Amino acid sequence: MKKLFLILAFAGLCLSNAEAQKKIPHTYRLVGESKARRTEITLPQVKGYNVYKGDFHIHTTYSDGGVNPDSRVTEAWYDGLDIIAITDHYENRKGERNFFKVVAPYNEDGKPTKYLGGNAKNGIKADFNAIHNEAATKLEKSGIPMLLIKGCEMARNNNTHGHFNCLFLKDINTVYDPDMAKAFRKVKEQGGLIIHNHPGWRRKTSDKTEFHNQVYNEGLIDGVEVVNGLSFYPHIVRRCIDEKLAMFANTDIHSTTYANYGSIGLHRTMTLVLAKDLTEKAVKDAILKRRTIAYAGGSLIGEEEWLSEFLNAAVDCRLVRVDEKKGSRLFTITNMSSITYKLRRGKTVYTLEPFKTITYSFGKDKEKKKYLAPKFTIENMWHADFKHPVIELKLDK
Ligand SMILES: [Zn+2]
Ligand SMILES: [Zn+2]
CATH class of the missing domain: 3.20.20.140 (Metal-dependent hydrolases)
Structure with a gap:
């Protein structure tokens, strides 16, 4: 009786293995969705272009x-x-x-045809x-x-x-x-x-x-x-x-x-x-x-003109606060493009990454006592004679 049970159990096991085998696919796609993607480089319109x-x-x-x-x-x-x-x-x-x-093709003498x-x-x-x-x-x-x-x-x-x-x-x-x-x-x-x-x-x-x-x-x-x-x-x-x-x-x-x-x-x-x-x-x-x-x-x-136009189109600069007591103006500078800009003031370089905003405070000119315009040397821009342009950011465009 015990022997018969074992035989039946073994047969059942074989059957379920065969059943299971049938269910295993011959090809299984590991990644269902695999549509290729283009890298979009977002750049501004510059002077209507x-x-x-x-x-x-x-x-x-x-x-x-x-x-x-x-x-x-x-x-x-x-x-x-x-x-x-x-x-x-x-x-x-x-x-x-x-x-x-x-x-x-090979010639009759077995030598390959000469490349002309x-x-x-x-x-x-x-x-x-x-x-x-x-x-x-x-x-x-x-x-x-x-x-x-x-x-x-x-x-x-x-x-x-x-x-x-x-x-x-x-x-x-x-x-x-x-x-x-x-x-x-x-x-x-x-x-x-x-x-x-x-x-x-x-x-x-x-x-x-x-x-x-x-x-x-x-x-x-x-x-x-x-x-x-x-x-x-x-x-x-x-x-x-x-x-x-x-x-x-x-x-x-x-x-x-x-x-x-x-x-x-x-x-x-x-x-x-x-x-x-x-x-x-x-x-x-x-x-x-x-x-x-x-x-x-x-x-x-x-050319300096186009670099300046390009940066001003790519960056949105806004005056957000005027502190008359301290004599300073606070700006937000937002990069609306896929390019990173390196803005230098004095010895410090600020990295303005794509789609990020920095705040920056400009004081007054000591002699003229007028507020300074938001102006930076752009370290990753080059114009003639191995120089970086100094660009004033246009306000609230
Ligand atoms: Zn070439
Ligand atoms: Zn070449």
């Missing part, structure tokens, strides 16, 4: 980058950008050479518009509201010529010329703009060369990178002001932006463009009228 976030210098696997055009679009969108230009090298196309190694890729001497021999179109297709399919600008990077010896980005092109393939100045003229014929990239890269100076003098004097250059990646070229700010050129901060990203910025807790380097709307025409107009601010490593670099 919207502030768009752009990166005008990006590489893909078609030149010497590690990410394809399709993923560059996704990456830029989640990084919070509004404008991008895929600007692969004309002359350095390591990626294309690597693809060729994989896909090239282009270079500065023999032309480009690749369809650069197709690179742009890959990114454009991604934008179209996804519906992501981002402006994609057609461009490329031209590069020669750093000590004589250097690198330049050609933007707002109609046909990237036809602007190439072994003579760089001739190529630039072709860019202009298409209505394109040219920016001088990383002028101090792999050089002991960021000063102009003979070639630079030639093309700048001819009016072929529209802007310069005052920042490339996280490298700041302070001398270039003065050049941009004196020669009326737009200032840019671009990533020149080859790897992923997460590896270069996100993983070390930095925002992506970008150019803030003050434009009427997010169209090619309005963005081009903003660049030509030099309404740009370089934003990199938490610093803002630009």
Whole structure:
């Protein structure tokens, strides 16, 4: 009897195990909701212009980058950008050479077909518009509201010529010329703009060369990178002001932006463009009228006027109390933007983080006996000659 009971109990156990097995799913999704989120960078409207976030210098696997055009679009969108230009090298196309190694057919003698890729001497021999179109297709399919600008990077010896980005092109393939100045003229014929990239890269100076003098004097250059990646070229700010050129901060990203910025807790380097709307025409107009601010490593670099307008639009300053006995006025200063500002008074620096308020008391001028205006040196803003601007905050706007 006892034996029979044990057999039945064992059978029951087997049955319940089998039943239980049936209930265990083959795939279980550990996280139910996993919708990707874009990082929003909230910036103010400045003098009636919207502030768009752009990166005008990006590489893909078609030149010497590690990410394809399709993923560059996704990456830029989640990084919070509004404008991008895929600007692969004309002359350095390591990626294309690597693809060729994989896909090239073998000759009858068993040797692989020779790679006949282009270079500065023999032309480009690749369809650069197709690179742009890959990114454009991604934008179209996804519906992501981002402006994609057609461009490329031209590069020669750093000590004589250097690198330049050609933007707002109609046909990237036809602007190439072994003579760089001739190529630039072709860019202009298409209505394109040219920016001088990383002028101090792999050089002991960021000063102009003979070639630079030639093309700048001819009016072929529209802007310069005052920042490339996280490298700041302070001398270039003065050049941009004196020669009326737009200032840019671009990533020149080859790897992923997460590896270069996100993983070390930095925002992506970008150019803030003050434009009427997010169209090619309005963005081009903003660049030509030099309404740009370089934003990199938490610093803002630009013309003093725009830095002042920008800060005053981003910060809300209010007079909340007047103490006639003490002769002081108390202000609240609220940061309504996603950028942190470093406000210095005397030797003390106050960090005004995004969406925070500080209170600050200003006394009277000892000689004039008048109340002092709320004025700070902005330590994370730079204008010409390696200087920080001193900005007076406008009251009760
Ligand atoms: Zn370059
Ligand atoms: Zn580059």
